[in-house]
Amino acid sequence: MAAYIEARNVNLTFRPPNRAPVRALYGFDIDVREGELLSIVGPSGCGKSTFLNILLGLIKPDSGQISMRGKAISGPGPDRAMVFQEFGLLPWRTVQSNIELGLELKGVPAETRHKVSRELIEMVGLGGFEAHYPHELSGGMKQRVGLARALATDPDVLLMDEPFAALDAQTRDLMQVELLRIWNQARKTMLFVTHQIDEAIYLSDRVLVMTKRPGHAKKIFDIALPRPRDYEMRVTPEFNELKLEIWHALKDEITV
Amino acid sequence: MTPDGVPQIPFLERNRKVALGLLAVVLFFGAWQAAFLYFPFNPLFISKPNLIFAGLADLITSGELLYDLRVSAVPFLYGFSAAVVVGVSIGILMGWRVRVGYALDPLMTVFYASPLVALAPLVIVFFGVGVAGKAIIIFLLSVFPFIFNAYAGVRAVDRLLINVVRSLGGTEKDLYLKVIVPSVLPYLVAGARIAVGRALIGVLVGEFFAASEGIGYAIARFGDLFALDKMFACILAVMIIAVVMTEGIRWAERAAFPWRVGQ
Numbered sequence: 001m002a003a004y005i006e007a008r009n010v011n012l013t014f015r016p017p018n019r020a021p022v023r024a025l026y027g028f029d030i031d032v033r034e035g036e037l038l039s040i041v042g043p044s045g046c047g048k049s050t051f052l053n054i055l056l057g058l059i060k061p062d063s064g065q066i067s068m069r070g071k072a073i074s075g076p077g078p079d080r081a082m083v084f085q086e087f088g089l090l091p092w093r094t095v096q097s098n099i100e101l102g103l104e105l106k107g108v109p110a111e112t113r114h115k116v117s118r119e120l121i122e123m124v125g126l127g128g129f130e131a132h133y134p135h136e137l138s139g140g141m142k143q144r145v146g147l148a149r150a151l152a153t154d155p156d157v158l159l160m161d162e163p164f165a166a167l168d169a170q171t172r173d174l175m176q177v178e179l180l181r182i183w184n185q186a187r188k189t190m191l192f193v194t195h196q197i198d199e200a201i202y203l204s205d206r207v208l209v210m211t212k213r214p215g216h217a218k219k220i221f222d223i224a225l226p227r228p229r230d231y232e233m234r235v236t237p238e239f240n241e242l243k244l245e246i247w248h249a250l251k252d253e254i255t256v
Numbered sequence: 257m258t259p260d261g262v263p264q265i266p267f268l269e270r271n272r273k274v275a276l277g278l279l280a281v282v283l284f285f286g287a288w289q290a291a292f293l294y295f296p297f298n299p300l301f302i303s304k305p306n307l308i309f310a311g312l313a314d315l316i317t318s319g320e321l322l323y324d325l326r327v328s329a330v331p332f333l334y335g336f337s338a339a340v341v342v343g344v345s346i347g348i349l350m351g352w353r354v355r356v357g358y359a360l361d362p363l364m365t366v367f368y369a370s371p372l373v374a375l376a377p378l379v380i381v382f383f384g385v386g387v388a389g390k391a392i393i394i395f396l397l398s399v400f401p402f403i404f405n406a407y408a409g410v411r412a413v414d415r416l417l418i419n420v421v422r423s424l425g426g427t428e429k430d431l432y433l434k435v436i437v438p439s440v441l442p443y444l445v446a447g448a449r450i451a452v453g454r455a456l457i458g459v460l461v462g463e464f465f466a467a468s469e470g471i472g473y474a475i476a477r478f479g480d481l482f483a484l485d486k487m488f489a490c491i492l493a494v495m496i497i498a499v500v501m502t503e504g505i506r507w508a509e510r511a512a513f514p515w516r517v518g519q
Contacts, residue, residue: 149424
């Protein structure tokens with residue numbers, strides 16, 4: 001049986017004008033199970049964000065097959081949504097109007113849009129900030145908006161491209177807890193790209209380690225830690241052992 | 257103290273930006289007036305504020321000023337409107353089509369930086385002494401801020417926002433309406449503020465060279481007649497109009513783009 005999301009032998013080379021081509025992905029394979037939270041870690045520039053963009057349908061690979069529920073992905077679709085590292089909020093729209101963007105683009109009537117955005121604003125804890133503009137929000141709040149916007153169109157898969165990398169350490173910890181709560185509530189399949197091994201283990205059912213560029217899957221780790229997870233879990237021996245194993249898989253790929 | 261215990265900030269302190277600005281204006285006119293207590297006053301070479309204000313009152317009550325302003329407003333409106341339409345179109349094209357941008361950038365920069373006022377006599381020769389000639393001078397002076405600001409605005413559109421709208425199923429039209437237009441608009445308003453000043457110069461220059469009425473003509477004529485109080489009164493009127501227009505645009509900008517406040 002085919003996996004929920006399946007990528008086979010995906011290759012992509014960037015050819016920027018006036019510069020040498022860059023091989024981003026080379027023979028990349030992945031199987032994603034329905035409803036799981038899968039993290040992808042890898043060295044900078046290994047193509048993990050590129051792969052999310054391919055899944056999202058914004059970039060076309062040079063070759064290889066990518067399918068979701070057995071259907072090839074050929075462009076953006078309402079079954080997938082992305083949470084971006086730099087938030088990507090429209091600065092001229094309020095919190096509420098940013099959250100409703102996807103629904104608006106789908107032509108959903110205003111009344112339904114407001115109903116959905118009200119629920120999501122509560123869910124991500126932004127009650128009272130509906131009419132604020134992005135520049136009035138902290139980084140953590142901006143990403144809550146980004147998350148709510150991605151959830152608004154009710155996609156089956158949530159793609160998260162280093163969503164907490166632009167946040168300070170404490171906010172990041174809080175957002176991880178929030179994300180798990182929301183994941184529990186919304187029950188989406190999530191692909192989470194990160195640089196942080198801690199974050200990957202804490203959140204995920206499985207962690208995929210990628211090689212350096214041109215990136216492909218190196219090793220996949222099952223995270224058998226029980227759920228619900230709490231902050232204290234990060235200091236248990238099991239957690240640290242996983243961290244060490246993943247680190248060993250990752251460190252040969254990192255060049256400074 | 258206010259009821260909630262916050263100390264009341266004195267009126268002058270709350271409005272000190274406006275108060276200090278006004279104070280400087282008042283001091284300027286005061287110093288000008290006071291200077292003639294020490295220097296001999298010759299109305300053939302200079303005027304002083306009390307005479308200028310009297311002259312201004314005169315021109316207003318006689319209806320002369322309003323008439324001249326209305327005459328000048330016609331080429332201003334034609335020239336400025338054409339500058340908006342043509343400037344924005346060229347600027348957006350330059351930003352959207354990389355090759356057009358590369359091709360036109362140096363040429364446009366040369367025109368923008370050069371003293372186009374020097375071409376005014378030529379324009380009058382080509383297009384006559386009527387509204388058309390003046391409108392073209394005004395157009396030439398005010399089109400470039402629109403070109404360059406539209407160009408900069410399109411280039412400054414955040415690629416990420418384009419990707420966001422695309423990924424949520426947005427069409428080309430959505431990209432245009434929901435990302436590009438709102439990104440470029442504030443640039444155009446900023447361009448309009450610069451263009452207004454240049455367009456007013458165009459009005460005066462056009463009428464200095466060839467006119468029988470209009471505010472620029474009035475300034476030149478009063479100068480020739482050594483009626484310096486009225487000449488300065490007309491200049492003052494133009495200054496006030498310039499300030500009102502640029503400040504009006506600034507105010508409209510704050511009202512229309514609340515998301516830019518604090519950026």
